[in-house]
Amino acid sequence: MEKLIADLKKQIVEALNLKHLKPEDIGDDEPLFVEGLGLDSIDALELIVLLQQQYNIKISNPQEGPKIFKSVKTIAAYITAHQTA
Amino acid sequence: MMGYKISGYCVIRNFSIWVNHERCIQSSTTSLEEFLVAAYTQINMNYPRYYKMDSLSKVGILAAELLWRDAKIIRPDSPESIAVILSNAHASLDTDVRYWESAKKQASPALFVYTLPNIVTGEICIRHNLKGENAFFIAERFDPVLLSDYAGMVLDQPGTKLCMGGWLDVMNDHHDVFLYLMEKSEDGNSAEEIRATLNTIYQLDYGKINS
Numbered sequence: 001m002e003k004l005i006a007d008l009k010k011q012i013v014e015a016l017n018l019k020h021l022k023p024e025d026i027g028d029d030e031p032l033f034v035e036g037l038g039l040d041s042i043d044a045l046e047l048i049v050l051l052q053q054q055y056n057i058k059i060s061n062p063q064e065g066p067k068i069f070k071s072v073k074t075i076a077a078y079i080t081a082h083q084t085a
Numbered sequence: 086m087m088g089y090k091i092s093g094y095c096v097i098r099n100f101s102i103w104v105n106h107e108r109c110i111q112s113s114t115t116s117l118e119e120f121l122v123a124a125y126t127q128i129n130m131n132y133p134r135y136y137k138m139d140s141l142s143k144v145g146i147l148a149a150e151l152l153w154r155d156a157k158i159i160r161p162d163s164p165e166s167i168a169v170i171l172s173n174a175h176a177s178l179d180t181d182v183r184y185w186e187s188a189k190k191q192a193s194p195a196l197f198v199y200t201l202p203n204i205v206t207g208e209i210c211i212r213h214n215l216k217g218e219n220a221f222f223i224a225e226r227f228d229p230v231l232l233s234d235y236a237g238m239v240l241d242q243p244g245t246k247l248c249m250g251g252w253l254d255v256m257n258d259h260h261d262v263f264l265y266l267m268e269k270s271e272d273g274n275s276a277e278e279i280r281a282t283l284n285t286i287y288q289l290d291y292g293k294i295n296s
Contacts, residue, residue: 016137016195017136017137017195018133018136019122019136020133020136042137042194042195042198043195045194045195046193046194046195049191049192049193049194052191053190053191
């Protein structure tokens with residue numbers, strides 16, 4: 001899980017063009033949207049694309065989005081659950 | 086008699102930036118992407134959203150930032166009284182091509198949102214809280230008649246006090262930016278004189294200024 005979280009942070013910084021941040025600046029539990037990193041709806045779409053491209057995971061129920069993308073840790077948990085399922 | 090005057094301008098060309106005839110940034114790079122990041126850092130801007138923008142929006146944001154910082158005018162209180170009238174030749178083609186390339190594998194939503202030329206207008210308006218009339222024209226080349234006449238028409242409407250206007254053209258590493266502030270003034274010039282002024286400023290050989 002730790003390596004996955006570290007990889008995700010690097011991929012998020014790269015995919016969302018967060019050039020003012022280093023991957024290690026992002027807290028595992030830090031909120032990604034509104035507060036915390038302050039990501040927006042376009043960033044959410046990029047995160048969906050990232051999951052598809054890097055982990056071959058498609059989010060079938062958009063209602064789950066806010067729960068999955070709450071923090072890097074919740075994304076990692078979702079990936080882990082869906083890759084081993 | 087009321088006329089118009091150009092209250093300040095910013096030019097970005099050949100990887101350098103001039104504000105009101107003074108070169109404030111010069112770079113030896115030949116990559117527009119590198120230049121835009123270096124210039125952002127150099128002017129001490131703190132606007133992380135900048136990194137997500139396409140090149141057209143970045144040049145617009147940089148020019149508008151420097152223009153406002155150096156503007157020798159009193160900004161009107163009402164955001165609704167400040168108009169933005171822009172033009173270019175390549176529309177959003179630079180980003181359109183990048184988006185098209187990305188779509189071969191996986192279309193990028195972040196690129197898609199910049200596949201309209203007037204997005205740069207929106208970015209400038211968000212950054213500087215401008216809510217007045219806006220328009221974006223596509224023209225083959227810088228057209229001082231189109232820009233000054235339209236800005237003049239907007240400024241003649243009650244409620245509009247200031248107009249940010251200009252030419253923001255980007256394609257690959259090509260960049261040609263001329264952004265200015267135009268306002269109504271008791272001691273201002275005629276529309277015809279403004280056209281000539283805009284043309285003169287645009288045509289200046291900036292390579293010879295402060296070199």
